[in-house]
Amino acid sequence: MTTEYKKPLPYIHSETKAYWEGAxxxxxxxxxxxxxxxxxxxPRDLCPSCFSSDVEWIKGSGRGTIYSFTICHRPAPSFEKEVPYNIVLVELEEGVRMMSTVVECSNDDLEIGMAVEVVYDDVTPEVTLPKFRPVGRPARDRT
Ligand SMILES: [Zn+2]
Incomplete structure (x- = not known):
């Protein structure tokens, strides 16, 4: 059962439609x-490295590490109830970086280099948001 989702949803267009269908x-x-x-x-129809339009979709591993992160104390509109919340830049195994958030982990336990894996948050019947959670040792076991 889905409760009403009141935060902003992605604008889905021709270049990103397959990405959101995959999610x-x-x-x-x-x-x-x-x-x-x-x-x-x-996702773009032109490669940003060589400008080729010969690009394909591949299924990513969903694994990566936290490249950087910040903790937001001043919320974006519609995120007032979420503060403090984290925004992370995850470097995926494929070498690309994507912005997301880490769940199942306190903000105090986030670390640059932490291994994470994708989880899927079905926020509406049409939209699923990829998020990440730690993998490996629980964060509190770290020294
Ligand atoms: Zn290229």
């Missing part, structure tokens, strides 16, 4: 360039 199916889809072999994120 809804609990798959993290990433663009890969067939010309230079590099992955990129956010």
């Amino acid at each position: 809804k199916a609990h798959e993290l889809l990433i663009r890969k360039c067939r010309t230079c072999g590099r992955h990129h994120f956010y």
